[in-house]
Amino acid sequence: MSDTPKHLPVEALDEWTAAACAALEIDRESVDIAAVLDLARDVAHGVARPAAPLSAYLAGVAAGRAGGGREDAAAAIATITALAATWHAGDDEG
Numbered sequence: 001m002s003d004t005p006k007h008l009p010v011e012a013l014d015e016w017t018a019a020a021c022a023a024l025e026i027d028r029e030s031v032d033i034a035a036v037l038d039l040a041r042d043v044a045h046g047v048a049r050p051a052a053p054l055s056a057y058l059a060g061v062a063a064g065r066a067g068g069g070r071e072d073a074a075a076a077i078a079t080i081t082a083l084a085a086t087w088h089a090g091d092d093e094g
Contacts, residue, residue: 030070039077046084055080 008016013033021028039059040052047055062076063069 030068030073032070032073035074035077039081042081043084047087047089051084055084 017031017033018028020026021031036056036059040056043055044052059073059076059080062079063073066072066075
């Protein structure tokens with residue numbers, strides 16, 4: 001395994017998403033790349049960087065449980081984004 005980090009060029013993101021969706025048997029049209037990236041950004045800045053991929057995963061689980069459509073993902077993303085916007089670690093309220 002190489003120690004050289006791999007970075008995906010922005011223009012290849014759609015190709016990667018299509019390949020990952022095909023491998024996971026997910027409808028590519030149900031994936032809003034911009035919304036997921038915005039979620040990751042908002043959580044990384046509002047909570048902590050390691051919380052970003054975890055939050056994206058949790059949004060995916062919630063969306064899947066709700067039906068798995070684009071609207072279900074948008075609702076899960078909105079919920080986590082709102083939580084991140086008000087997050088204060090150690091507070092009882094979130």
